[in-house]
Structure formats: C-alpha cells, structure tokens
Amino acid sequence: MSPRKTRKQKELIYAELRVAGGVSLFLNPQVMAKIISGLQWCCDKRGLRIYEYCILPDRILLLANTAWGSVAEVIEAYKDFSSKAVMLILRRGSSNGKQSWIFSVFQEHGPAGKAEGIHIWEEESLMQSVFKQDEIDQLSTTMKNRPVKLGLVQKAEHYLNSSAHPANPLEGWIVEATDPWS
Numbered sequence: 001m002s003p004r005k006t007r008k009q010k011e012l013i014y015a016e017l018r019v020a021g022g023v024s025l026f027l028n029p030q031v032m033a034k035i036i037s038g039l040q041w042c043c044d045k046r047g048l049r050i051y052e053y054c055i056l057p058d059r060i061l062l063l064a065n066t067a068w069g070s071v072a073e074v075i076e077a078y079k080d081f082s083s084k085a086v087m088l089i090l091r092r093g094s095s096n097g098k099q100s101w102i103f104s105v106f107q108e109h110g111p112a113g114k115a116e117g118i119h120i121w122e123e124e125s126l127m128q129s130v131f132k133q134d135e136i137d138q139l140s141t142t143m144k145n146r147p148v149k150l151g152l153v154q155k156a157e158h159y160l161n162s163s164a165h166p167a168n169p170l171e172g173w174i175v176e177a178t179d180p181w182s
Contacts, residue, residue: 012051013071014139016126017060017079021109023102024057025120030089032161035060036169038082043170046074050170052140054147055161061143063136075125083120 019025026032035055042048047067054061066074090102106120130136147159156164163170 012063012065012130012136014126014128014130015060015062015064015071015075017062017075018122018125019058019120020122021105022058023105023120025086025102026055026057026161028089028093030093031086034085034089035082036161038078038085039170041081042074042078046077048074050163051136052143052163053170054143054159054163056146056150056152061146063130063139063143072127075127079119079121079125086120 026035032055039048039050039053039060043050047069048064048071049067050062050064052061052063064071109122130139144156144162144164147153147162148156153159156162157166159165160168162168
C-alpha cells in the first residue's frame with residue numbers, strides 16, 4: 001500500500017470575497033491595515049501565493065494558489081480571522097454611534113449559523129479555477145482595471161491596494177510571475 005499523498009493545487013483560483021451587505025468597509029484605514037496584515041499572514045504561514053489582487057471598498061479579488069493545502073481552506077481561515085479582527089476594530093470605534101448601523105447590516109446579510117456579530121463576509125465566496133494563460137491574463141487585466149471602471153482612480157497603477165500599484169502593500173508577498181508552475 002502506498003502512502004497517501006496530499007495533492008498540490010496547480011491551477012490558479014480566482015476568488016472574490018464580498019463584504020456582507022455591500023458595506024464599504026475597507027475605506028477605514030485601521031480595517032484596511034488589518035485586512036492587509038491578514039493576507040500577509042496567509043502568504044507567510046498558510047502558503048498562499050497571490051499572483052494578482054485588488055482590495056476594493058467592499059470586496060477582495062484574488063488570483064492565487066497555495067504551496068500546500070487548498071485555496072478554499074486558506075480563504076476560510078482568512079475570513080474567520082479577519083471577521084473577528086475587524087469586528088474588534090469596529091466595536092472599539094462604535095462608541096460614538098457612527099458605525100452602529102454596520103452591525104445590523106452584518107447580522108442581516110451575514111452567514112446563518114455563525115455566532116452573532118463575528119462575521120463581515122458573505123457566506124459564499126466566488127471561487128473559480130483558471131487553467132489557460134489567456135484566461136489568467138484576462139482576469140489579471142480585469143482585476144487591475146476594476147478601480148478605474150468604478151471611478152476610484154484614473155489609472156490602474158494609481159490604486160494603492162492593488163497589485164497594479166508599484167508600491168502596493170503586499171509587495172514581497174505576491175508572486176512575480178503568473179505561471180503557477182514556476
């Protein structure tokens with residue numbers, strides 16, 4: 001009997017993580033810092049390889065795979081961590097009453113069966129396997145140009161929280177090439 005091997009995921013995964021209720025949560029600098037540090041932790045400790053990314057005000061777009069395990073497992077762990085961390089930030093800042101409406105939106109639109117108040121993400125994340133280089137290139141271009149399409153910036157390279165920006169916050173954690181076999 002041969003030992004069971006863990007399958008290494010070779011294909012790239014396009015993932016879209018949406019904030020529950022479409023709340024523009026990532027406009028808060030403290031929340032954004034926590035979201036970015038969580039992604040960096042996933043790259044460092046969970047083997048996430050990010051090829052392209054864009055963090056919009058209400059969602060995160062990733063083109064990634066993993067060195068070990070699966071992207072779905074890493075994304076689930078990331079969603080759990082980031083939900084708890086962001087809720088702590090929001091609870092600390094909600095004493096002035098400005099953000100109290102956010103909690104009711106998360107409760108209404110968040111996943112059922114989770115403990116009340118610890119989820120910021122929609123239950124289902126869009127995840128799609130991408131194998132062909134032309135699909136990878138198209139997704140990469142679409143992701144980089146999403147902030148331009150939304151009217152957030154004039155040029156893709158002006159949007160800081162994207163792999164298109166020369167000084168993006170995940171520099172050093174993103175994989176340089178778009179070839180997952182390199």
